[in-house]
Amino acid sequence: MSDTGVVLTDIRKSFGNLEVIHGIDLTITEGSFVVFVGPSGCGKSTLLRMIAGLEEVTDGEIEIKGRNVTDLDPSDRGIAMVFQSYALYPHMSVRENMAFGLKMARLPEPEIDSRVKAASAILKIDPLLDRRPGQLSGGQRQRVAIGRAIVRKPDVFLFDEPLSNLDAELRVSMRIEIARLHRELGNTMIYVTHDQTEAMTLADMIVVLRDGRVEQTGSPREIYENPANTFVAGFIGSPRMNLLNAEWTGDGSIRIGNSRIAVQIDDNRMAPGGKLTLGVRPEHMNVVVDTEGTLRAKVDFYEYLGGTQFLYCQLEDGQAVTAEYRSSVPVEAGDILHFRWQADDLRFFDAAGLRLKGAC
Amino acid sequence: MTGTGSKALLPRRKRRRRSGWRGFLYIAPAMALVILFFVMPVIFTGWMSLHNWPLMGGTRWIGFNNYVRMFHDARFMSALRFTAYYTVIVTIAIFAVAFPLAIFVEKQRRFVSAYRTIIFLPVVIGLATASLLWVWLANVDSGFIGPALKALGWVDKSPNLLATFDSAFLTIIIMVVWKIAGFTMIILLTGLQAIPADLTEAARIDGAGRWQRFRHVTLPLMRKTIALALIISVTGSILAFDQFYIMTSGGPQNRMISVVYYIFNQSFVSFNLGYGAALSIALLAILVAISIVQLWLLRVGEERP
Numbered sequence: 001m002s003d004t005g006v007v008l009t010d011i012r013k014s015f016g017n018l019e020v021i022h023g024i025d026l027t028i029t030e031g032s033f034v035v036f037v038g039p040s041g042c043g044k045s046t047l048l049r050m051i052a053g054l055e056e057v058t059d060g061e062i063e064i065k066g067r068n069v070t071d072l073d074p075s076d077r078g079i080a081m082v083f084q085s086y087a088l089y090p091h092m093s094v095r096e097n098m099a100f101g102l103k104m105a106r107l108p109e110p111e112i113d114s115r116v117k118a119a120s121a122i123l124k125i126d127p128l129l130d131r132r133p134g135q136l137s138g139g140q141r142q143r144v145a146i147g148r149a150i151v152r153k154p155d156v157f158l159f160d161e162p163l164s165n166l167d168a169e170l171r172v173s174m175r176i177e178i179a180r181l182h183r184e185l186g187n188t189m190i191y192v193t194h195d196q197t198e199a200m201t202l203a204d205m206i207v208v209l210r211d212g213r214v215e216q217t218g219s220p221r222e223i224y225e226n227p228a229n230t231f232v233a234g235f236i237g238s239p240r241m242n243l244l245n246a247e248w249t250g251d252g253s254i255r256i257g258n259s260r261i262a263v264q265i266d267d268n269r270m271a272p273g274g275k276l277t278l279g280v281r282p283e284h285m286n287v288v289v290d291t292e293g294t295l296r297a298k299v300d301f302y303e304y305l306g307g308t309q310f311l312y313c314q315l316e317d318g319q320a321v322t323a324e325y326r327s328s329v330p331v332e333a334g335d336i337l338h339f340r341w342q343a344d345d346l347r348f349f350d351a352a353g354l355r356l357k358g359a360c
Numbered sequence: 361m362t363g364t365g366s367k368a369l370l371p372r373r374k375r376r377r378r379s380g381w382r383g384f385l386y387i388a389p390a391m392a393l394v395i396l397f398f399v400m401p402v403i404f405t406g407w408m409s410l411h412n413w414p415l416m417g418g419t420r421w422i423g424f425n426n427y428v429r430m431f432h433d434a435r436f437m438s439a440l441r442f443t444a445y446y447t448v449i450v451t452i453a454i455f456a457v458a459f460p461l462a463i464f465v466e467k468q469r470r471f472v473s474a475y476r477t478i479i480f481l482p483v484v485i486g487l488a489t490a491s492l493l494w495v496w497l498a499n500v501d502s503g504f505i506g507p508a509l510k511a512l513g514w515v516d517k518s519p520n521l522l523a524t525f526d527s528a529f530l531t532i533i534i535m536v537v538w539k540i541a542g543f544t545m546i547i548l549l550t551g552l553q554a555i556p557a558d559l560t561e562a563a564r565i566d567g568a569g570r571w572q573r574f575r576h577v578t579l580p581l582m583r584k585t586i587a588l589a590l591i592i593s594v595t596g597s598i599l600a601f602d603q604f605y606i607m608t609s610g611g612p613q614n615r616m617i618s619v620v621y622y623i624f625n626q627s628f629v630s631f632n633l634g635y636g637a638a639l640s641i642a643l644l645a646i647l648v649a650i651s652i653v654q655l656w657l658l659r660v661g662e663e664r665p
Contacts, residue, residue: 052565053564053565054561054564054565073564073567074561074564074565075564075565075566075567075568076567079565080565081561081562081565083558083561083562085556085558087556087558087559087561087562088562089559089562089563089576089577090581091580091581100563100566100568100576101565101566101567101568104566104567104568104572105567148562148566152566
């Protein structure tokens with residue numbers, strides 16, 4: 001197990017009688033970039049803070065680099081953390097902020113100096129070393145916060161929604177910066193966000209959480225292409241995947257409203273007349289001219305984004321469906337369109353929301 | 361063009377002047393109170409201090425003689441010394457009690473608001489009332505402290521706490537701490553609560569222990585709050601009067617005459633109103649000087665040089 005970065009075994013957390021993390025098992029390989037993603041209140045920050053040692057673990061075990069750190073102080077775990085609020089010491093200069101942890105560890109002065117210099121060179125903040133956090137912009141502060149983490153030379157970097165306080169443009173450039181940093185340093189990084197774009201672009205492995213449970217782990221591609229359930233399917237991807245209520249007829253087709261569409265499902269859990277959910281992403285909804293075996297929908301409104309358009313439509317039975325539309329033929333609200341898709345772009349989920357095996 | 365321009369300017373200037381008047385109107389009540397009850401009395405006191413001003417009979421202009429007299433007044437000097445001694449001891453005692461209390465009641469724990477209320481409760485009692493209460497508590501026969509010590513078998517004979525300088529001084533210090541510490545605690549508590557939890561957590565990750573976090577993060581970030589609490593505590597102590605007047609009447613061998621007590625004696629016992637006024641002006645100057653030094657030392661308003 002020594003080559004493994006972080007191992008969580010049956011981690012639980014309760015506040016009083018309320019259990020918020022319900023037994024999480026997770027193995028994070030050393031050097032990987034893992035993103036915890038989920039809606040607010042899903043426990044992703046709590047989980048990160050337990051790894052950091054800022055929150056006590058009610059039950060379970062945390063191992064970092066083969067060492068059980070469950071009951072160790074945050075500073076003894078070989079971690080460094082970057083906070084959403086930056087959490088820079090306002091009364092210290094940038095240099096002092098970065099050196100503080102090293103001073104606490106009683107490192108010799110020349111060593112502290114060289115580490116601060118190296119980190120500030122990586123982050124290009126050398127000219128700011130003598131300023132105070134109050135004199136810096138948001139992006140600069142975030143760099144300093146990352147610098148303070150780097151100088152500790154941790155085994156694991158922890159990021160708690162580090163880009164949430166930045167404006168959109170800065171968020172994109174800092175995201176690229178963090179990806180570059182991971183490439184250069186090669187440390188294990190655990191990153192918490194509710195922004196799925198950050199999750200998709202940064203992660204080697206995404207952990208989707210909901211209500212204190214892991215819904216799915218996997219690479220961004222796995223999560224996007226093979227969501228394990230309707231929650232993951234709906235949460236990852238923007239606009240979200242269309243999840244349509246359908247009925248399995250048992251004779252090689254499904255019924256959505258009045259439309260009958262030929263599909264093939266090899267899952268013996270499905271009985272004729274059974275309810276299921278059809279998942280199809282907006283970019284896989286193709287507008288076609290023929291009407292046989294297609295999905296008929298009326299355009300409610302659309303968003304023109306230049307390179308593409310999103311059509312927000314309504315089926316005859318009232319279900320909402322979103323489609324990405326790239327054709328130059330103009331579409332107006334009120335138009336009736338017919339949609340079809342490639343068979344292997346469809347995903348099926350049973351009544352409980354779990355993925356059904358099968359293809360069209 | 362220029363003609364219309366200047367014409368257009370005119371009403372705007374008038375409007376600005378009118379809004380200036382309106383602003384003045386808003387602060388007028390407060391200004392009136394300050395002028396009536398602070399500025400004018402100070403000016404009048406200054407005027408009195410330049411006179412020989414007995415309670416009855418004519419006043420006589422004597423220039424700065426009252427101020428010259430002050431420097432050769434041994435009793436005034438000893439009152440200054442005693443006040444300084446008292447201020448230093450009581451301020452240290454208040455902070456030594458209030459700071460741990462503030463840290464104690466800052467954490468969310470069971471009954472924390474009950475603790476806060478109980479600790480704050482003595483603050484709402486008047487100082488004179490508290491002094492009277494403690495005169496009774498310290499009474500040798502019918503009080504509480506002495507008889508209780510005797511009942512516990514710690515002393516053979518109930519001590520007269522207010523009879524010797526040391527025990528009387530200690531009693532007064534304890535009384536004032538009991539009375540004031542809750543207030544200082546609340547001020548310090550607001551400062552503690554203003555420090556974001558993230559900072560403390562960042563310091564924990566940086567490996568700072570409890571004391572180092574206090575020393576390197578909490579204390580520097582509380583400088584403004586500490587400055588406020590310190591100035592309130594120091595000025596309050598320099599102006600101390602009630603407790604010495606009520607509890608010890610100036611203390612054993614008149615060794616507990618504070619500056620204000622001495623001014624009171626000069627003005628309303630000996631009726632040297634002019635000299636009392638001069639002493640008051642001197643005390644005001646001392647207070648202003650001390651506050652300036654404290655503000656400068658703690659550098660309120662900027663983060664650090």
